[in-house]
Amino acid sequence: IEYFVDMTCEGCSSAVKRVLSKLGGVQCDIDLPNKKVLIDSDHSDDVILEALKKTGKDAKFLGTK
Structure with missing residues (x-):
């Protein structure tokens, strides 16, 4: 499953x-x-997306790959 996360660095x-x-x-x-x-x-x-949002970064579900 693919997600967008607004990451800029390591x-x-x-x-x-x-x-x-x-x-x-x-x-x-x-x-x-x-x-x-x-x-x-x-x-x-939804559980994965909530966890990703805890990073403080913008996160979106993109779909399955």
């Missing part, structure tokens, strides 16, 4: 990884230049 991507790791059972790949996060998880899209 610190931003670390924050994303940190909030996702707290959910547990989440695999993610971060594409920093394109500001995308690819996530493999059993959690609902």
